[in-house]
Amino acid sequence: MQLESAQIANVRKARRKWIQIIGFGVLGAATALTVLPILAIVVDIFSKGWSAFSVTFLTSFPSDGMRAGGILPALVGTLWLTLGTAVAAVPVGLGAAIYLAEYAPDNAWTRTIRVAIINLAGIPSVVYGLFGLGLFVLFLRFGTSILAGSLTLAIMTLPVIISTAEEALRAVPHSFRVVSVSLGGTRWQTVRRIVLPQALPGILTGVILGLERAAGETAPILFTAAAFFLPRLPTSPLDATMALPYHLFVISTQVPGMPLRIQYGTAAVLLLFVLGMNLIATAIRSRARARRQW
Amino acid sequence: MVTSTAPGLWKIIVEGLTLVYSDGRESLRNVSLSIPAHAISVIFGPAGGGKSTLLRSFNRLNDLTDVTRQEGHIWLDGSDILDPTTDVIALRRRVGMVFARPVVLPMTVRQNLTYGLELAGQRDRAALDAAVETSLTAAALWDEVRDRLDAPATSLSGGQQQRLCLARVLALEPEVILLDEPTSGLDPISTEKVEASLQDLKASYTIVLVPHSVQQAARMADMAAFMLEGELVEVGRGRRLFVRPKDKRTEDYVEGRFG
Numbered sequence: 001m002q003l004e005s006a007q008i009a010n011v012r013k014a015r016r017k018w019i020q021i022i023g024f025g026v027l028g029a030a031t032a033l034t035v036l037p038i039l040a041i042v043v044d045i046f047s048k049g050w051s052a053f054s055v056t057f058l059t060s061f062p063s064d065g066m067r068a069g070g071i072l073p074a075l076v077g078t079l080w081l082t083l084g085t086a087v088a089a090v091p092v093g094l095g096a097a098i099y100l101a102e103y104a105p106d107n108a109w110t111r112t113i114r115v116a117i118i119n120l121a122g123i124p125s126v127v128y129g130l131f132g133l134g135l136f137v138l139f140l141r142f143g144t145s146i147l148a149g150s151l152t153l154a155i156m157t158l159p160v161i162i163s164t165a166e167e168a169l170r171a172v173p174h175s176f177r178v179v180s181v182s183l184g185g186t187r188w189q190t191v192r193r194i195v196l197p198q199a200l201p202g203i204l205t206g207v208i209l210g211l212e213r214a215a216g217e218t219a220p221i222l223f224t225a226a227a228f229f230l231p232r233l234p235t236s237p238l239d240a241t242m243a244l245p246y247h248l249f250v251i252s253t254q255v256p257g258m259p260l261r262i263q264y265g266t267a268a269v270l271l272l273f274v275l276g277m278n279l280i281a282t283a284i285r286s287r288a289r290a291r292r293q294w
Numbered sequence: 295m296v297t298s299t300a301p302g303l304w305k306i307i308v309e310g311l312t313l314v315y316s317d318g319r320e321s322l323r324n325v326s327l328s329i330p331a332h333a334i335s336v337i338f339g340p341a342g343g344g345k346s347t348l349l350r351s352f353n354r355l356n357d358l359t360d361v362t363r364q365e366g367h368i369w370l371d372g373s374d375i376l377d378p379t380t381d382v383i384a385l386r387r388r389v390g391m392v393f394a395r396p397v398v399l400p401m402t403v404r405q406n407l408t409y410g411l412e413l414a415g416q417r418d419r420a421a422l423d424a425a426v427e428t429s430l431t432a433a434a435l436w437d438e439v440r441d442r443l444d445a446p447a448t449s450l451s452g453g454q455q456q457r458l459c460l461a462r463v464l465a466l467e468p469e470v471i472l473l474d475e476p477t478s479g480l481d482p483i484s485t486e487k488v489e490a491s492l493q494d495l496k497a498s499y500t501i502v503l504v505p506h507s508v509q510q511a512a513r514m515a516d517m518a519a520f521m522l523e524g525e526l527v528e529v530g531r532g533r534r535l536f537v538r539p540k541d542k543r544t545e546d547y548v549e550g551r552f553g
Binding site: 181185 | 353355358383384386387390391393395397399400409410413414446447448459462463466
């Protein structure tokens with residue numbers, strides 16, 4: 001009898017062990033599956049595009065019908081568009097987030113606003129592009145321009161900035177606000193001196209992630225800002241511009257006889273641009289986490 | 295700052311105060327109570343009896359909470375602080391508050407102390423430095439932190455943090471200090487230090503204390519008020535409530551039969 005129950009216990013133990021191993025195996029495989037494509041993309045693009053990399057590639061205009069030369073106007077265009085997006089989206093997004101997190105009463109009206117913001121994030125980017133075409137390019141007569149493109153990208157980026165900033169503001173402990181008010185602080189003093197500084201790293205992270213997405217988008221700038229080819233750099237916000245994502249699309253599909261290494265080189269630059277922003281966001285976040293006192 | 299003391303004995307007079315939160319939580323029912331100046335008044339009773347609510351009414355901190363109904367008056371030196379025209383910012387500088395959990399602001403020790411003064415517009419470096427030393431000394435913390443004024447406030451121990459919270463209130467030179475179970479999270483030695491500070495401070499301030507135990511209530515009270523389920527049951531001078539309670543409910547609570 002005793003022997004039998006000992007045997008049963010042993011069998012159960014062995015089974016538990018195997019279930020553990022299989023379980024970890026499946027979960028590990030799932031994790032690997034998410035990392036593998038990213039690794040594959042990065043390795044593929046950099047290995048094939050590396051040979052195109054040079055200072056001249058970044059600082060010269062495309063030549064020979066874009067089949068040779070560099071990507072300067074596209075790179076500069078993307079920098080301007082990203083900057084323009086930041087200038088337009090950050091004040092509005094931060095303002096909205098501060099209002100929603102610190103001032104707005106919890107009622108049907110503000111709940112509707114929140115639902116609208118969440119839904120805004122789900123709108124396909126090409127729809128933003130068409131909206132920008134209608135509003136900024138045609139109705140407001142900005143034409144195909146950096147201004148129209150930046151504003152379109154800004155509208156697309158707003159939901160990301162608002163949501164992450166609001167979350168960062170709400171993460172600041174409520175007790176700090178009560179203490180500040182009890183020491184004679186007004187609501188705005190409390191926000192400016194306590195809540196905002198504490199939430200800043202989280203807000204910055206959200207802003208960068210939003211801009212990163214804007215920098216890589218093609219559809220919203222397709223009808224609002226992007227030019228197929230321009231032999232000069234933009235000189236005013238009302239100029240059209242080349243941009244990296246659109247340029248990549250053009251040289252990948254619209255130009256016959258395009259050398260592969262330039263296509264891959266352009267993709268690599270865009271990837272570096274976006275991953276670089278991501279890296280900055282991660283650095284800000286981990287630095288802030290190490291310093292945080294709550 | 296010249297602090298005007300109430301003509302006579304009473305600093306705060308609560309008159310028929312009724313307060314209902316919008317979610318139906320803890321409320322006050324027709325509470326009337328007089329708080330003497332330059333003494334320690336203790337408001338005690340079981341949890342949920344309205345002690346904190348009453349305390350938070352004295353500096354209008356309930357404004358941050360959803361209150362559906364508020365009736366009655368709270369006279370501070372003869373003016374009604376519940377009046378809608380009251381300058382609540384100025385009020386909160388006159389009536390400071392120390393909370394149950396020591397919440398230091400995420401800044402240095404020094405910045406915690408100067409925060410309130412800077413909000414009030416004080417920019418003079420010398421005045422701020424003087425306030426830092428005076429308030430820390432009054433809270434019996436100066437000797438322990440004088441070399442660490444620019445260290446993060448969170449690097450202090452729990453007991454030191456709570457005394458910093460007290461010092462932070464003192465730096466504003468208030469007239470009234472409200473303390474909501476200020477020693478509930480502290481060890482006996484830190485508790486003793488805080489209690490000793492309060493005994494020293496009562497000469498210059500009006501102190502209202504919600505104690506964390508009946509023992510502390512009895513130790514500290516120059517006047518004691520027993521609150522139960524939003525009602526003021528009994529008020530007495532000194533230790534009277536703890537030795538000769540008149541109301542059966544006070545007696546039961548003090549002798550540990552409930553709560």
